[in-house]
């Protein structure tokens with residue numbers, strides 16, 4: 458074995474430095490250690506509210522060159538001169554290898570309470586998991602932290618934490634760790650009440666003077682109480698005779714969900730492909746596709762004859778099964794395995810799609826959807842989906858700055 462420090466019987470020193478952070482501390486410490494010809498095995502450093510914790514795991518001074526006591530005395534002298542605290546622990550070997558079964562656990566809270574954090578950490582421990590690392594992904598619009606957990610399989614951890622999340626009123630996503638998380642992916646979103654705040658058919662219905670009738674059918678369908686296909690035909694039939702020029706008005710009335718532009722812009726910069734699939738209408742999704750620079754869009758098409766809606770839809774029916782089928786088609790066209798796709802939706806007709814995707818995110822969804830999806834976001838900001846993918850707020854803002862957005 459070339460890497461002798463990985464051997465468990467080789468003596469090593471763990472040097473921990475605490476104190477007020479400022480430039481030059483890391484350089485200073487390693488300059489002191491260099492005086493003894495020591496090699497670096499590992500370095501970890503965090504700064505929280507201006508206070509530094511720097512841990513350096515280094516080889517033990519070689520026999521004859523210097524004693525451990527001399528290293529200790531010199532490091533302490535340097536730390537004192539810098540008004541820092543130092544702790545030096547002798548031992549053997551490197552860090553213990555992380556256990557098998559590794560997951561990323563993202564927790565979103567608004568606020569994230571100490572009580573929730575305690576409960577989540579306790580549940581991880583109960584499952585046999587160990588928290589190896591923790592860091593903050595975002596403080597805005599929610600507090601998002603990520604735990605790197607090992608020692609427990611992803612599925613049972615996800616199940617245990619889903620129950621805890623529900624009880625605590627926080628959102629938790631559990632995904633397995635590994636290279637696939639960094640691989641290029643495809644994100645496919647539902648449109649109505651996901652990418653946009655509206656239900657498009659209700660906007661049409663307002664112009665047709667049948668808003669209340671349509672809203673009642675939509676709500677029942679989204680609760681899963683009505684067959685989606687029947688309810689779609691029933692609602693579209695109510696629009697019969699409506700002037701097709703209303704399409705332009707509806708396009709202008711559509712309100713994007715907060716964070717939608719940030720989400721799409723960031724995903725595109727990272728090389729993701731992004732699409733929408735909607736039980737609504739191509740008359741609106743095609744416009745969104747152009748406006749937002751989406752790669753894919755699919756929806757039902759309202760039939761128009763002689764400048765008026767006929768009350769029928771034409772083309773491929775996009776219902777619950779259709780959404781899952783279209784996700785698979787987009788993935789094939791994008792050259793992305795299904796395991797590397799992310800689907801986001803709020804309605805019962807999104808469930809097959811959410812379960813077909815590698816990661817299914819229920820977005821401000823009805824309980825029936827929330828309970829069946831891999832993970833749920835219950836904050837009305839679409840950009841929180843970025844945190845579930847391990848992208849930090851800092852990275853989003855830095856990219857915006859570079860592009861002058």
Ligand SMILES: [Mg+2]
Nearest residue numbers: 647649650804
């Ligand atoms: Mg929806």
